[in-house]
Amino acid sequence: MFASPAASDRPWPLPLLRFLPLPLLQPILTLIGTQVAKTQPDVFLRLGPHALKSFIIDPTDLPFVLVLKPKPEAPSLSAWRRDNAPYSHARIAGTFLDLFDLIDGSLDGDALFFSRKLRVTGDTEAIVALRNALDDVDGGVVESITKAFGPLAPVATITVSHLRRLGGRGKNHE
Amino acid sequence: MNDDVAPRRPELVCPAGTPASLRTAVDAGADTVYCGLQNATNARNFPGLNFSPEELRKSVDYAHARGRKVLLAVNTFPPAGQFQLWKDAVGIAASAGVDAIIVADMGVAAYASREYPQLRLHLSVQAGASSPEAIRFHCEEFGIRRVVLPRILTVAEIADVHRQIPCEIEAFVFGNIGMMAEGRCSLTNYVTGISTNMDGVCSPAADVRYEEDADGTLTTRLGSFVIDQYRCGENGGYPTICKGRYGCSVQSEPYYAFEEPRSLNLSALLPDLMRAGVTALKIEGRQRSRAYVKSVVAAFRLAVDGIMAGEEPALTDLIALTEGHKETQGAFQSKSWR
C-alpha cells in the first residue's frame, strides 16, 4: 500500500525498503537519530545556527522521503510519503545509494553535484553546513549508526555492505 | 648531482576543511596540511567548515606525531576596526604550534613578524604577488619564507621567478582555478554584500540558488543574477561569477566570458614543476569532502613518489572530482591561455 505507482518503472530496485511500511521504519530512524546525537555531538556544533533547521532527504528511487531536524537536544529523523512531507528549509535529492554514500562521507558531494546526480533546493547554506558537519565524522556516519544496533550490529553492517554491493560500490570504490 | 636538472623531492601540501579531513590527508600521504579557523580570518569561511582552536591543537599533535606539518591560513584582509580577530588568529596559530601561517594582508604580516618573530610566514596566493619584485618586497619587509604563486604563470616563468627571489615557491597543481587575481576580486561582494577579501567567502552558499525547471534545465543563481544554465544531463558547476555564461555585443550566443567551469590538473606537468624549483605542490579544496581529499592526495602521493623513483608520472583519473568534469592546465602550459 505504500509502494508508489511508478515504483516498477524505477531502474534501481531496493525491494526491501520500497515495500517497507513507514511505521516499521520509524523506530529504526529514531534509533539512528539518537545514536548520532549520543556519539557525534560535534556534528551539531559544526551545524551552528543551521541545527535549528529542517532538511528533506529525498531518495528519488524510493517512495518516501526522510525529514531531518538536527536539533542538538532532540534530533529527529522521520519518514514521510513524498506528497505529505512537512515544510522544510532545504531539500537534497538523489538516488538512495548516492545519498547514502554522501552522508557517509565516501562520495564527494561536489562531484555528485557537478554530475547532476544530486539536486539541491532551498537553503543552500544549510545544506553545505550539513554536508560539512557530516563529513567530519571519522569512519563515516553509517559506521557510527550500525553500532547502535547493539547485538544486531554485525547484521546491520552486513546489510549495509550488501546494499553497497547491490549498487556496485565498495566502501572505498576500489 | 645537478640541481637544475634532477627534480627535487617536493612537499605535498594538502587541504583540510575539518579535523577528520586533516587526518585523512595525513593518512593518505600529505607532507603538509593547511587549514583555517572558524571565522573570517581565512579565505574558506564556509558554514560547518574549519577548526576550533582546540581542534587545531589536536590536529597539529596528530600531524606532528607522524612527522607531518600543519599550516594555518590567516589569509584574508581585516577591515579597519576589526583587526583584533586576526591578531587572535595569529596568537592561536602560535600557541597551537603550527609550522607556519599563510598571510596575505600587509598589516597582518607586519603584526605577525613583529609580535611572533619565531613564527614562519608564507605569503598567500591572496596577496597576489605575481612578480619577483612584489615577492621580494614581502620577503624583505616581513621575512616571508615561502610564496604561494598565483595560477597565472607558465612553468618557464615560474623557473624565472625562482631565480630572482629569496624564498621558496609553492605552486598549485590541482583543484579549483579562479580566473581573477586573488585578493583583488570584489565580484562576490558586488552581488551579495559579502566580501571575498574581508569575509573569506567566494559565492556564499546563502546567496546560491539552484532552480530546475520541468525540462530538467538547471539555472544557477547568485543573489539576483543568473550565473549559468545547464540543459538536462549537462554537467553543472557552482555559481561562481568568473565561471558564468554571459552575453555581449560581439558574441552571437551566450559564452563563458571569463572561463568555463573546469578544474586545474597539473599532474602531467609535475616533473617540469619540480625542475623549475618549486618546493611545494599545493592541492586546492578545503571546502571539499574527505572523499575528495583522500582520492586527490593519494593520487598525487603516488605520482610524486613515482617521479622521484625515476618513473613516468602515474596519472590516476581524477576527472570525476573536477568541476564540470573538465580539466585544464590553465596558464601553466602556455601563454595562449591569457
Added chain:
Amino acid sequence: MSGARTELTLGPNLFNWAPERWRDFYFRIADEAPVAVVYLGETICSKRAPLFSDYYEAVSERLGAAGKTVVHSTLGETASRIDRRLVSDVCERTADLIEANDASAALFLRGRPHYIGPLMNVYNEETLRFLASKGAQNICLPIELPFAAACVLCAVAASEKVMIEVQVFGRQSLALSARCYHARAHGRTRDTCRFVCENDPDGLVLTTLERTPFLVANGVQTLSYEYLNLVQEIPALKAAGVVRYRLSPHSCDMVQVATTFRSVLDGTLATGEALARLEELPIDAPFSNGFHHGRPGHGWTVPNTNVRS
C-alpha cells in the same frame, strides 16, 4: 571635523582611448575641470602604454601649467617582463609623484614620498601605518571598503600625516586577471589581441542569460556595469575626514561631473540637486553606492535611512 581643504582628483583613465582622444580629453581637463590632482599612466594593460606615450609629456606639462598636481599611476597586475619593465621604468625614471598599484611598485618606491592606489588593498590601520612608514602620503581606499572602516582609517591617517582618498564616481573596478577578456570575446588571446579594447570607450558590457546588464570587461579588468556615485554621501565622507575625492574617467562629460562634485564639496550645491544634474548625463547605466553602505556593490541606497554602523 577635519579642517583640511577637500580636493577633487581625476583617477587614471582605465580604458583604451585613441591617442588623440586621450590627449584632447586631458587638455580639456587641464583647461576646464576643477580637479586638483590628475593621475596619468596605464594601470590596466602594459601593451597599451606605448599607444599614448607620444602625448604623455605634453599632457603632463599642460596639466602642470594649469596648476594640477600630476601623479603617475603604475600597473595594477604585474607579471610578465613587459609589465615589470613598465613599472620599473616609471618608478626609476620619474622624479614626480607616483601612485603604486601593486607591491612591485612599492619595492621601488619605499623610502621616498609616494601614493598608494586603490588596487593596493589598504583595508586596515596596521597596513596604513606600515605603508606610511615606507613613505606613503596619500592612500586611495579599496572600492569595496565600507564607510565604517573608512572612518577608522581616516582617524589613523590624520595622525600618520596621510591623506585618504575615496572614489566617488565611475564604474567600479571589481577584478583583475592575467587573461584579457576583451581579446577572449573576440576569439583572440592577449598576445594576439590587436587592441580590440579600443572599440569600447567605457568597456564591453556583459549581460546575464536573463539579459540583465551585469559587468563590464576592460581588457584584463572587470568593472561594474553600474556607475558608482557617492554624491549624496559627500557630507558624511567630509565629516569623517576624507580629503580627496576621486572621479574615474568615462566618455561622458567629465568637466560637468567635476564641476558638480566641486560645488557639493564647496557647499554651494545641494546633494539632491547635484544628483539630478548627474542623472541628466548621457550614461546608459544606473548609479550605485552599495559598497559604501556595507551592502552589495550594485544597487542604490538612499543615505541616512539605511546606513549600517
